[in-house]
Amino acid sequence: MSNQTSPARTPQDLNDAITGGIGDSPLRPDGTLKVTGEFAYSSDLWAEDMLWGATLRSPHPYARIKSIDVGPALKQPGVYAALTHKDVPGENIYGLKIADTPALAEGYVRYQGEPVALIAADHPETARRAMEKIVVDYEVLEPITDPERAAHDDTLPKLHPEGNVVRYQPVICGDPEAKADVVVSDVYTLGMQDQAFLGPESGLAIPAEDGGVDLFLATQHLHSDHRQTARALGLPAEKVRFTMSGVGGAFGGREDLSMQIHACMLALHTGKPVKIVYDRFESFFGHVHRHPAKMYYEHGATKDGKLVYVKAKMYFDGGAYASKTPVVVGNATSLGTGPYQVPNVKIEGWGLYTNNPPCGAMRGLGAVQPAYAVESQMDKLAKALDMDPVELRQRNAVEQGYTMHTGQVLDSPAPVAELLQRLKDMPLPPENRTEPADVRDLPGGVSNTTHGEGMVRGVGYSVIIKNVCYAEGADDYSTARVRLEAIGGEPVALVHSAAAEVGQGVDTVQQQIARTELGVERVTIHPSDTQVGDAGSSSASRQTYITGGAVKNACEAVREVLFERVAQRFGESPADLSLSGGKVVSAVTGVLADLVDVLGDDAIEETREYHHLPTYGMDPEAGQSQRVHVQHAYSAHRAVVDVDTELGLVKVVQLDCSQDVGKAVNPDAVVGQIQGGSTQGLGLAVMEEIQVKDGKIRNPSFTDYLIPTILDTPPMTVDVIEKADPNSPYGVRGVGEPPTISATPAVMNAIRNATGLSLTHAPVKPEHICGS
Amino acid sequence: MRVNFTVNGRKQEADDVWEGESLLYVLRERMGLPGSKNACEQGECGSCTVRLDGVPVCSCLVAAGQAEGREVVTVEGLADFAKQREQAAHAGGCASGACGTSGTSGTSLDAAQQWSAKGTDSQTGEGGDLSPIQQAFIEAGAVQCGFCTPGLLVAADELLEREASPSDADIREALSGNLCRCTGYEKILDAVRLAAARQAETVEAS
Ligand code: FES
Ligand code: FES
Numbered sequence: 001m002s003n004q005t006s007p008a009r010t011p012q013d014l015n016d017a018i019t020g021g022i023g024d025s026p027l028r029p030d031g032t033l034k035v036t037g038e039f040a041y042s043s044d045l046w047a048e049d050m051l052w053g054a055t056l057r058s059p060h061p062y063a064r065i066k067s068i069d070v071g072p073a074l075k076q077p078g079v080y081a082a083l084t085h086k087d088v089p090g091e092n093i094y095g096l097k098i099a100d101t102p103a104l105a106e107g108y109v110r111y112q113g114e115p116v117a118l119i120a121a122d123h124p125e126t127a128r129r130a131m132e133k134i135v136v137d138y139e140v141l142e143p144i145t146d147p148e149r150a151a152h153d154d155t156l157p158k159l160h161p162e163g164n165v166v167r168y169q170p171v172i173c174g175d176p177e178a179k180a181d182v183v184v185s186d187v188y189t190l191g192m193q194d195q196a197f198l199g200p201e202s203g204l205a206i207p208a209e210d211g212g213v214d215l216f217l218a219t220q221h222l223h224s225d226h227r228q229t230a231r232a233l234g235l236p237a238e239k240v241r242f243t244m245s246g247v248g249g250a251f252g253g254r255e256d257l258s259m260q261i262h263a264c265m266l267a268l269h270t271g272k273p274v275k276i277v278y279d280r281f282e283s284f285f286g287h288v289h290r291h292p293a294k295m296y297y298e299h300g301a302t303k304d305g306k307l308v309y310v311k312a313k314m315y316f317d318g319g320a321y322a323s324k325t326p327v328v329v330g331n332a333t334s335l336g337t338g339p340y341q342v343p344n345v346k347i348e349g350w351g352l353y354t355n356n357p358p359c360g361a362m363r364g365l366g367a368v369q370p371a372y373a374v375e376s377q378m379d380k381l382a383k384a385l386d387m388d389p390v391e392l393r394q395r396n397a398v399e400q401g402y403t404m405h406t407g408q409v410l411d412s413p414a415p416v417a418e419l420l421q422r423l424k425d426m427p428l429p430p431e432n433r434t435e436p437a438d439v440r441d442l443p444g445g446v447s448n449t450t451h452g453e454g455m456v457r458g459v460g461y462s463v464i465i466k467n468v469c470y471a472e473g474a475d476d477y478s479t480a481r482v483r484l485e486a487i488g489g490e491p492v493a494l495v496h497s498a499a500a501e502v503g504q505g506v507d508t509v510q511q512q513i514a515r516t517e518l519g520v521e522r523v524t525i526h527p528s529d530t531q532v533g534d535a536g537s538s539s540a541s542r543q544t545y546i547t548g549g550a551v552k553n554a555c556e557a558v559r560e561v562l563f564e565r566v567a568q569r570f571g572e573s574p575a576d577l578s579l580s581g582g583k584v585v586s587a588v589t590g591v592l593a594d595l596v597d598v599l600g601d602d603a604i605e606e607t608r609e610y611h612h613l614p615t616y617g618m619d620p621e622a623g624q625s626q627r628v629h630v631q632h633a634y635s636a637h638r639a640v641v642d643v644d645t646e647l648g649l650v651k652v653v654q655l656d657c658s659q660d661v662g663k664a665v666n667p668d669a670v671v672g673q674i675q676g677g678s679t680q681g682l683g684l685a686v687m688e689e690i691q692v693k694d695g696k697i698r699n700p701s702f703t704d705y706l707i708p709t710i711l712d713t714p715p716m717t718v719d720v721i722e723k724a725d726p727n728s729p730y731g732v733r734g735v736g737e738p739p740t741i742s743a744t745p746a747v748m749n750a751i752r753n754a755t756g757l758s759l760t761h762a763p764v765k766p767e768h769i770c771g772s
Numbered sequence: 773m774r775v776n777f778t779v780n781g782r783k784q785e786a787d788d789v790w791e792g793e794s795l796l797y798v799l800r801e802r803m804g805l806p807g808s809k810n811a812c813e814q815g816e817c818g819s820c821t822v823r824l825d826g827v828p829v830c831s832c833l834v835a836a837g838q839a840e841g842r843e844v845v846t847v848e849g850l851a852d853f854a855k856q857r858e859q860a861a862h863a864g865g866c867a868s869g870a871c872g873t874s875g876t877s878g879t880s881l882d883a884a885q886q887w888s889a890k891g892t893d894s895q896t897g898e899g900g901d902l903s904p905i906q907q908a909f910i911e912a913g914a915v916q917c918g919f920c921t922p923g924l925l926v927a928a929d930e931l932l933e934r935e936a937s938p939s940d941a942d943i944r945e946a947l948s949g950n951l952c953r954c955t956g957y958e959k960i961l962d963a964v965r966l967a968a969a970r971q972a973e974t975v976e977a978s
Contacts, residue, residue: 035847035902036848043806046806125792198809199811200810248919280816671913679956702811710960
């Protein structure tokens with residue numbers, strides 16, 4: 001780009017000499033850079049004369065801002081700017097689904113940690129100290145903290161003009177008043193989980209000569225960030241250019257804006273490059289979390305274990321701003337039966353505004369919560385029926401062709417019963433441990449709290465359903481540009497898309513597809529940026545499906561141009577031609593030419609989009625829709641736990657997964673996704689919860705918000721099956737989210753199995769087990 | 773203040789360092805070595821792990837001044853550090869390779885001056901050799917987002933230096949201070965086992 005300025009360390013082409021097409025497991029193209037420490041993460045960027053940005057945040061969950069005085073901060077030496085909502089050049093409002101979030105608070109603050117003012121200074125410590133000099137006069141207000149009340153109590157103040165209900169969605173089918181022989185019910189609550197990606201929010205904004213700005217950042221969705229930022233900056237889209245830098249994990253937490261608008265505002269205001277890097281404490285306030293939920297569930301079944309009905313009410317706490325709350329309600333209600341055949345259903349879901357921390361996307365969006373409730377209910381029902389929990393699940397499992405409670409027909413393989421069977425057939429870890437037991441293998445670990453006394457073992461199963469891609473009418477397409485040319489006597493493909501490589505391996509997958517489709521070895525991945533079309537978000541388990549589809553389409557278009565050329569030159573029919581090992585091959589006459597010779601000095605470049613099947617909204621009265629979701633994915637887990645019933649400590653001994661991935665484009669990466677996802681699900685079952693009291697986060701650190709360490713994580717056997725989806729490119733089925741969803745209830749069920757407790761809150765805490 | 777210490781075999785100096793600046797900050801922001809990562813600044817995640825006179829430490833918890841006159845090895849210098857250790861082991865007849873630089877003495881000055889971080893050709897990933905643990909991490913799929921990787925590599929390399937064939941429980945214990953949010957650790961275990969097995973083979977062959 002002519003007027004684009006780059007930082008000293010910059011995102012670069014990935015072109016390691018690696019081979020491997022679809023179905024192989026080639027190495028990551030960024031692997032060498034990542035193990036040598038050279039990979040340029042967004043927090044590593046640096047530019048000459050760079051300033052550091054800092055964000056002043058609200059200490060109150062709910063307050064009226066009477067005044068803000070940045071004067072004292074500006075007087076500090078080394079401070080270059082102190083900005084408030086008055087300095088937002090464009091619209092001071094943004095949002096993923098509903099524009100309701102100010103870039104900088106104006107009039108009110110609606111959650112603790114809401115950005116109020118910005119500083120740019122020559123040292124991060126100077127910026128921090130200057131921040132403390134800003135004087136904000138607040139009139140503190142009583143926060144709304146109970147989402148269920150927010151749904152039904154009209155006397156509460158309205159946090160937003162439309163009221164406190166972000167979305168209400170019922171789904172009704174059959175006879176919701178149907179009667180059953182056996183009924184089980186309970187109220188389940190699920191805590192607020194944090195994505196806890198390791199690389200905190202960060203980016204470097206560099207003012208450009210054309211009055212625009214270049215932002216180098218870590219995100220899940222470049223174009224969504226770009227659209228929202230340009231609007232807030234009041235700049236035309238082309239004057240705002242975003243380039244993806246190294247992303248230290250995402251898991252949904254980078255779907256909303258964090259520092260994007262702020263860094264750009266400071267850079268434009270000061271005329272200098274500005275870097276913002278959150279620390280861990282700020283990160284806990286700087287991104288949305290998983291929606292905590294309260295779920296009332298009632299299941300009715302016949303004596304022989306066939307489900308008759310499900311009734312459910314679910315409340316999702318969206319916190320102060322909408323973010324993905326509408327989608328959470330849609331997913332949760334449309335998937336709220338679990339992967340089971342239920343003739344009579346009444347499910348209602350509410351997504352609410354409160355003054356709690358904002359909640360939005362996290363891996364397993366809107367499916368994690370009901371899966372925990374449903375899978376708890378299935379074990380409870382099995383107990384009431386005196387039936388094996390796996391058998392009960394299998395007896396009620398959906399299959400291909402089944403019509404869900406929304407009216408959507410499952411139009412591709414749904415091997416739910418099979419996944420369970422495969423797990424059940426896997427060997428269990430030995431009951432008898434080595435004597436004397438290694439305390440590192442026991443609950444409490446090296447704290448040396450038990451040598452086996454008071455310890456019981458439990459086994460639990462679960463199986464879940466998750467939608468893949470965006471739903472309810474969204475057209476989350478992707479775009480890929482593929483260029484084929486001869487470089488140094490070798491055919492080389494260059495793939496350029498805006499797909500966010502967040503660690504999951506989408507760069508590797510794009511290379512694999514190009515290698516397979518174009519029969520070349522060398523494939524370079526161009527850094528993702530906004531100079532190519534939208535790729536949609538790295539979420540909803542969708543990138544291999546959608547960007548994979550776009551790369552495939554672009555490769556096919558390149559091939560078509562090439563084959564036309566070859567056909568003319570050799571008098572062959574394009575239909576007979578194929579590419580393999582850098583050669584053009586005719587089905588009739590064999591090898592025709594070297595690709596390099598055919599290309600000569602002439603590169604072939606094509607850009608294509610991929611759009612998935614259309615989906616449709618759920619009707620507001622009964623949630624019916626011909627197709628809510630693009631695709632469904634299924635995974636099942638079996639957890640084995642040892643529980644120290646005296647101290648309430650849990651050791652997960654084994655966590656095995658069976659999952660259908662349609663087609664494993666990169667089998668090793670698939671296993672890596674499943675192991676990583678399973679571990680996040682384990683975390684939600686036994687340790688991960690943001691503690692919120694009166695709207696305030698009490699544990700914003702890795703000291704108090706625990707995520708699984710290598711000691712907490714058990715061996716995991718991963719069993720992958722491939723039942724192709726006829727609608728998707730190569731038959732792929734989304735992989736990333738399902739294991740996160742099914743791991744949690746499997747662990748919970750295992751702890752129930754060990755203890756006999758009902759455990760209606762996840763994560764389980766020691767006091768839930770030992771009652772004190 | 774001014775601080776002087778050796779990083780990856782090279783003398784480094786930083787001026788105008790604030791009292792409160794950590795070793796991590798000085799490495800990343802003043803010495804152009806951002807390989808060590810900052811994921812918590814509280815000693816909880818291990819992403820910032822470096823060797824300080826041979827001992828793995830969370831560099832976010834070490835005040836820059838504390839490193840004065842000492843030797844630091846970061847992920848950027850790990851490959852050369854490992855190579856130098858191996859050479860020292862051969863020269864000194866140490867069969868396990870585990871006695872080269874253990875303890876707090878770190879690299880001897882003599883040895884330190886023989887090598888310096890060269891880095892890889894970042895365009896191709898070729899040129900610089902990787903240490904066995906780096907190679908194993910790539911091959912075993914132990915790297916996803918990679919943010920935890922630099923710290924894990926330093927910690928795992930140190931484990932293999934003192935324990936040539938660690939059990940799974942040993943590996944888990946040694947790496948328990950390093951958080952990874954992406955992988956679920958299984959492939960990290962695979963990588964350490966792979967590097968250990970290769971190390972054993974090399975020793976047998978020599
Ligand atoms: S950054 Fe030092 S331990 Fe986390
Ligand atoms: S690979 Fe992302 S944190 Fe470990």
